[in-house]
Amino acid sequence: MTVLSILSLPFVAVLLTLWSSLTLASDYHENLLLQPLPQSSLLASFNFRSNTSQQSFDQQHFRYLPRALGRWDAESWGPRPWNGSKEGGTGVELWAWIDAPGDDEAFAKWITLTQSLSGLFCASLNFVDSTRTTRPVVSFEPTGDHSVANQLHLLHGTLPGEVVCTENLTPFLKLLPCKGKAGISTLFDGHKLFDAAWQSMSVDIQPVCSSDGECVIQIEQTVDMVLDIDRSKRSRSNPIPRPVPNDQLICDTSKPYHADDTCYPLEKMNDKAWSLAEIFGRSLTGVCPLADSDSASDQSVCLRVPHERGVFTSEEAQEIKKEDGITRCFKLTPSTSFDLSIPQQPVTTEIPLDEPVLHAERTIVGHGQERGGMRIIFGNPSNIRPVDFIYFESLPWFLRPYIHTLRATITGTDGVPREIPASDIIKETYYRPAIDRERGTQLELALSVPAASTVTLTYDFEKAILRYTEYPPDANRGFNVAPAVIRILDKAHNSPIYIRSTSLLLQLPTPDFSMPYNVIILTSTVIALAFGTVFNILVRRVVSVNEAEALGAQSLKGKLVGKLVALRDRFRGKDTKVE
Amino acid sequence: MIDRKVMVFGAAFVLRLLLICLFPSLPDLLTGRVEVSTPVNSFKRLQEGLFLYSGNVSPYDGGTFHQAPLLLPLFALLPDAKTWPLPTAIFYILVDLVNAQALVTISESGQSINSRFHSAVRKHVRWNGVSVAAWFLFNPFTIATCLARSTSVFTASGILFAVSNAVSGNSVNAMLALGFASYLSMYPALMFLPLVLVCYDRRTQSPQAPKIAPFILQHAGLLLASVAGLLGLSFLITGNFWEFISATYGFHLLVPDLTPNVGLWWYFFIEMFDSFREFFLGVFWLHLASYVGGLTARFRRQPLFVITSLLGVFAIFKPYPSISDASLFFALLPLYRHLFPLMRYTFFAVSAMLYSSLLGPAFYHLWIYAGSGNANFFYAITLVWSLGLSILLADTIFAALRDEWEQDNPGKQGTEVRQV
Numbered sequence: 001m002t003v004l005s006i007l008s009l010p011f012v013a014v015l016l017t018l019w020s021s022l023t024l025a026s027d028y029h030e031n032l033l034l035q036p037l038p039q040s041s042l043l044a045s046f047n048f049r050s051n052t053s054q055q056s057f058d059q060q061h062f063r064y065l066p067r068a069l070g071r072w073d074a075e076s077w078g079p080r081p082w083n084g085s086k087e088g089g090t091g092v093e094l095w096a097w098i099d100a101p102g103d104d105e106a107f108a109k110w111i112t113l114t115q116s117l118s119g120l121f122c123a124s125l126n127f128v129d130s131t132r133t134t135r136p137v138v139s140f141e142p143t144g145d146h147s148v149a150n151q152l153h154l155l156h157g158t159l160p161g162e163v164v165c166t167e168n169l170t171p172f173l174k175l176l177p178c179k180g181k182a183g184i185s186t187l188f189d190g191h192k193l194f195d196a197a198w199q200s201m202s203v204d205i206q207p208v209c210s211s212d213g214e215c216v217i218q219i220e221q222t223v224d225m226v227l228d229i230d231r232s233k234r235s236r237s238n239p240i241p242r243p244v245p246n247d248q249l250i251c252d253t254s255k256p257y258h259a260d261d262t263c264y265p266l267e268k269m270n271d272k273a274w275s276l277a278e279i280f281g282r283s284l285t286g287v288c289p290l291a292d293s294d295s296a297s298d299q300s301v302c303l304r305v306p307h308e309r310g311v312f313t314s315e316e317a318q319e320i321k322k323e324d325g326i327t328r329c330f331k332l333t334p335s336t337s338f339d340l341s342i343p344q345q346p347v348t349t350e351i352p353l354d355e356p357v358l359h360a361e362r363t364i365v366g367h368g369q370e371r372g373g374m375r376i377i378f379g380n381p382s383n384i385r386p387v388d389f390i391y392f393e394s395l396p397w398f399l400r401p402y403i404h405t406l407r408a409t410i411t412g413t414d415g416v417p418r419e420i421p422a423s424d425i426i427k428e429t430y431y432r433p434a435i436d437r438e439r440g441t442q443l444e445l446a447l448s449v450p451a452a453s454t455v456t457l458t459y460d461f462e463k464a465i466l467r468y469t470e471y472p473p474d475a476n477r478g479f480n481v482a483p484a485v486i487r488i489l490d491k492a493h494n495s496p497i498y499i500r501s502t503s504l505l506l507q508l509p510t511p512d513f514s515m516p517y518n519v520i521i522l523t524s525t526v527i528a529l530a531f532g533t534v535f536n537i538l539v540r541r542v543v544s545v546n547e548a549e550a551l552g553a554q555s556l557k558g559k560l561v562g563k564l565v566a567l568r569d570r571f572r573g574k575d576t577k578v579e
Numbered sequence: 580m581i582d583r584k585v586m587v588f589g590a591a592f593v594l595r596l597l598l599i600c601l602f603p604s605l606p607d608l609l610t611g612r613v614e615v616s617t618p619v620n621s622f623k624r625l626q627e628g629l630f631l632y633s634g635n636v637s638p639y640d641g642g643t644f645h646q647a648p649l650l651l652p653l654f655a656l657l658p659d660a661k662t663w664p665l666p667t668a669i670f671y672i673l674v675d676l677v678n679a680q681a682l683v684t685i686s687e688s689g690q691s692i693n694s695r696f697h698s699a700v701r702k703h704v705r706w707n708g709v710s711v712a713a714w715f716l717f718n719p720f721t722i723a724t725c726l727a728r729s730t731s732v733f734t735a736s737g738i739l740f741a742v743s744n745a746v747s748g749n750s751v752n753a754m755l756a757l758g759f760a761s762y763l764s765m766y767p768a769l770m771f772l773p774l775v776l777v778c779y780d781r782r783t784q785s786p787q788a789p790k791i792a793p794f795i796l797q798h799a800g801l802l803l804a805s806v807a808g809l810l811g812l813s814f815l816i817t818g819n820f821w822e823f824i825s826a827t828y829g830f831h832l833l834v835p836d837l838t839p840n841v842g843l844w845w846y847f848f849i850e851m852f853d854s855f856r857e858f859f860l861g862v863f864w865l866h867l868a869s870y871v872g873g874l875t876a877r878f879r880r881q882p883l884f885v886i887t888s889l890l891g892v893f894a895i896f897k898p899y900p901s902i903s904d905a906s907l908f909f910a911l912l913p914l915y916r917h918l919f920p921l922m923r924y925t926f927f928a929v930s931a932m933l934y935s936s937l938l939g940p941a942f943y944h945l946w947i948y949a950g951s952g953n954a955n956f957f958y959a960i961t962l963v964w965s966l967g968l969s970i971l972l973a974d975t976i977f978a979a980l981r982d983e984w985e986q987d988n989p990g991k992q993g994t995e996v997r998q999v
Contacts (some may be wrong), residue, residue, distance in 0.1 A: 003799035018588075094872070106952065113862075143633065206975050257775045277591065301792055367917055367946075367948065368947050368948040369947050370611075370613075370947045370948075371611065373927035397642060400642065400643055402623060402626075402627050402643075403627065403630060403631075404627050404629070404661075405627050416946070429634075431634075431636060432640075432641075432737060433636070433640065433641025433642065433643060434642050435640075435641060435642045436640060436642040436835050436836065437835070442706075462838075464836065464837075464838065465671050465837050465838060465839065465845075465849065466837070466849075467837065467848070467849055467851075468849055468850055469852075469853055477968070507956070509839075509946070509947055510953075510954065511846065511849045511850060511953075511954045512953050512954050515850070516850040516851070516852065519847060519850040519958065520847065520850065520851065523843050523846070523962070526843060526962050526966055526969070527843065527896070528868060529894075529966070529969065530895065530965070530966075530969035530972070530973070531866060531869075533969065533973040534870065534969075534972065534973050534976060535873060536998075537973060537976050537977050537980060538873050538874070538877045538976070538980075540999055541998065542980050542981055542983075542984040542996050542997075542998055543984075543997060543998070543999055544988075544991050544994050544996055544997070545994070545995040545996065545997055548997035548999055552999075557720070568681055577682075
């Protein structure tokens with residue numbers, strides 16, 4: 001399979017025909033997991049997975065992540081949903097393993113893919129050009145089953161500044177068999193979805209082969225979001241946040257400054273009351289009739305709260321409590337609406353959140369528009385194990401890193417930072433420097449952070465100044481730098497864990513956009529002045545002043561002046577004097 | 580006499596060493612200044628190239644390093660400049676002293692006042708070699724270039740050695756040195772014609788004078804051979820010929836990096852419309868090359884003066900000029916001390932240059948760091964700087980012509996002249 005054009009138009013065709021045939025051989029699952037998080041947040045994790053046997057999809061695997069928005073607050077929310085493997089960086093991230101004989105063919109197919117996906121998802125993916133495309137070496141591994149693994153080329157592109165909104169949700173829903181009319185996808189409301197504190201959408205396509213050699217294409221779509229319960233419950237007709245009235249404030253009376261007009265708010269003692277209809281703005285309608293009717297898919301809505309908490313649901317739904325004590329799932333009945341509500345209750349047992357394996361943070365340091373520095377902080381919260389991971393970043397070409405300035409500082413439990421040789425931390429480096437206007441920088445580091453310590457990496461960079469046509473209209477806002485991707489190589493987990501840093505904003509020096517004509521004119525004047533003066537001096541003869549006057553008389557001008565003088569003199573009645 | 584020379588050289592050495600020891604952050608600060616470091620001579624970029632080179636990544640497969648490949652093994656021999664800054668600094672100071680020694684040779688040959696066709700009228704108004712060297716060594720621009728460890732000093736060495744060998748009659752060495760300079764920065768190749776004329780005039784003073792055309796061809800061949808030899812060596816180092824050619828000479832020619840500098844090209848090509856970019860690149864290069872023919876033809880009697888004024892032209896109109904190019908021009912200018920009384924706009928030119936060297940850093944700060952000024956502030960200063968330099972250049976050329984005229988008309992010394 002070498003032709004990737006199936007990912008353009010035939011891609012749509014395949015999907016359209018796919019769902020019509022699903023009624024016959026239904027292999028579709030959908031699932032919604034709801035989990036309250038600290039700070040009155042709620043994680044809603046939607047997953048849609050379907051298989052189809054389609055020969056033309058054979059050797060392809062690509063992953064399209066329309067976007068993640070906001071910042072995953074790992075310190076209070078714990079590890080990411082799906083271990084970060086179904087998550088993109090801020091903006092849009094796309095990576096694909098492309099089956100092609102050579103690098104150039106792979107890139108040509110990649111451009112075809114980005115163009116067609118751009119049309120399919122109404123996203124600006126066609127702006128993923130050679131400067132935004134990298135070929136990661138160790139950061140990603142193909143999932144799914146591939147027969148010709150040696151022919152696969154991994155290409156990776158990001159658009160950190162891409163703003164994704166409701167126009168991207170509609171094509172996403174169109175890919176689903178029930179298209180948002182039945183099942184858990186009825187909860188998608190653009191107003192609520194893109195109002196979340198954190199939100200991520202992804203589409204994965206991979207070939208899955210059974211042992212007898214029959215291959216199917218699996219398409220998995222996920223939407224994860226963290227909703228602020230208070231914010232979501234705010235009615236749409238009165239969306240302006242208002243301060244809590246004084247009499248409803250719960251204050252810490254032990255504070256010395258506590259008075260009638262000063263209040264230190266206490267941590268909330270109660271979990272918020274919420275219901276599906278309040279949070280999502282609509283209720284869930286039935287089940288998607290195309291979904292598998294086995295037991296797993298039947299229980300399409302799951303909730304992770306302690307079993308002792310009271311949960312009220314619609315009468316038709318059947319509640320199944322799992323053995324772990326915190327999960328319960330609901331079996332829905334077709335074509336009836338389902339709602340789920342949780343009353344306000346005091347917190348008795350906390351749902352245990354796993355500690356993330358690694359904390360990572362990346363910032364730009366320094367001031368001025370000429371140069372700066374990148375600072376990456378890795379914290380290993382574990383007291384026992386070191387953590388090994390791959391750090392991958394792709395930088396735009398106008399950010400010129402100086403890798404020879406890479407420095408590592410380690411802070412142990414004593415809190416004293418010590419500078420160490422970078423090679424103590426960095427096991428391997430894959431570095432591909434940028435070429436102006438051709439490709440971006442690609443940096444992959446294999447790092448190991450010892451137990452209970454924090455490692456800070458820094459390096460200097462210089463900011464290039466661009467041609468004035470290369471600046472966007474909002475040049476002074478700055479340029480987006482794609483998030484770094486961290487892949488944790490943890491033997492305990494089967495699948496790798498991914499963490500993404502936030503995207504960065506890079507301020508570049510700007511010329512004055514208003515005066516190209518003035519600059520061209522002024523520079524040309526200075527050049528003409530120098531050229532004119534020098535060559536004027538070079539081509540003329542040097543003579544003394546007396547000789548110059550004599551010569552001047554013989555020249556055309558001199559003769560004219562002479563004639564004029566003679567004419568004047570004649571009018572005045574004097575004797576003519578011709579020189 | 581020798582004692583005075585030792586004192587000047589020793590004082591220059593100690594002054595640089597003191598500056599480095601008293602202000603350890605000064606070299607890095609100067610390395611970061613756009614007036615001193617350009618994309619083609621920056622020491623920081625050299626270090627990055629060196630890092631990639633020692634890490635077995637091709638330094639030319641990237642947008643950072645655009646300097647000649649032979650610098651890499653040379654600097655790989657020196658200890659790391661971050662941990663051991665002193666050896667690198669001393670190396671650069673020694674290069675400066677060697678350059679000054681070449682200047683002493685040029686000055687003491689007396690070719691600037693007395694050559695085959697030319698004998699200056701005011702012979703008595705001159706500085707000796709040590710004074711010329713002192714003028715070079717204590718020029719703040721030279722000191723800044725040395726402390727910033729800019730690789731322009733190697734090009735300057737090549738040029739100065741080419742000239743000093745030419746005036747001493749070693750025409751082969753002169754061509755080899757010019758080949759080295761051209762290999763490093765390309766533009767010194769434009770000085771071939773005046774340099775070979777210096778060599779020829781020097782040769783005709785010996786009994787058997789060769790014919791001029793074969794002499795020039797022979798030396799052109801020599802120059803080409805030396806450049807080809809250095810390119811061959813570079814090929815052995817890098818392994819990919821076209822990659823380093825396009826990253827170094829292609830970079831000089833096409834000016835893709837528009838980092839601000841003291842020249843006229845960067846802002847012009849930032850603001851230039853895309854469709855006219857190539858046209859104006861051609862025009863700018865043609866303009867730069869046009870001075871060679873004009874000056875060489877008019878000053879056939881003083882080819883050394885052509886070299887001096889060409890260095891001035893390059894300091895103004897090169898794609899990536901820095902103050903090191905201006906310092907090289909200023910280094911050769913005192914050879915023509917006898918022209919100073921004939922110059923007309925010295926005050927204006929010098930004050931324009933002082934004005935721009937003082938306000939340049941301030942305006943750059945306002946644009947890049949304070950944000951209270953925009954790019955036009957620094958651009959205006961580069962215009963003034965170029966204007967000041969070109970006035971000085973034109974004035975020197977005028978003074979040289981006037982000097983020739985006085986030589987031809989012995990009775991009219993000191994009278995008013997005019998050009999027609």
